[in-house]
Amino acid sequence: MDADELVTVYTVNEPTKAELIKAALHGEGIACEVSGENQAGMAGVLRVDVLVKAKDAERARKFIDEHEPHHP
Template identity: 50%
Template sequence: MDDQDLILVCTVQSPTEAEIIRGALQSAGIACQIGGEGQAGLAGVLAIDILTHASDTKKARQLLKQIRRDKIERKRERVAAKKAKAAAKDSTSEAIQELKPSTDIKKKPK
């Protein structure tokens, strides 16, 4: 990659997040470079830049925006599922508590 043609697409704090973004961009056919990969013991302290060719910048930003939207939607779905599960558990508990104990004990015929 020609360093003069590179444009900043986004900045992250985690090397893991940078690698995930690199993988997503590359799988979409967008070449990219991670700036600040050699942070050694300062990983998570210094910002990590994700850079692409100027011609790919718009496409890369759109892809990252869509990935963020999808992530938010998945989180909403997980929260809704947890709430539904908790509500179902509560209603089951209430139904069990409302059952009256049976005192009809039937003897087995001999």
């Protein structure tokens, strides 16, 4: 896997929560993107992924685990 390839580190049903995670990761110096947030009319059904570069994935997952202890 390429170190700059994007990988999913978190998935939620709420675009707002994904944006909060994205902002928190940016605050930690981890560049990330949100994918799937434009699924209009699908609230509660949609899947929103937070993506980071593969080289940052372990650090991002650890940060998320520490701050979102109840995520799947």
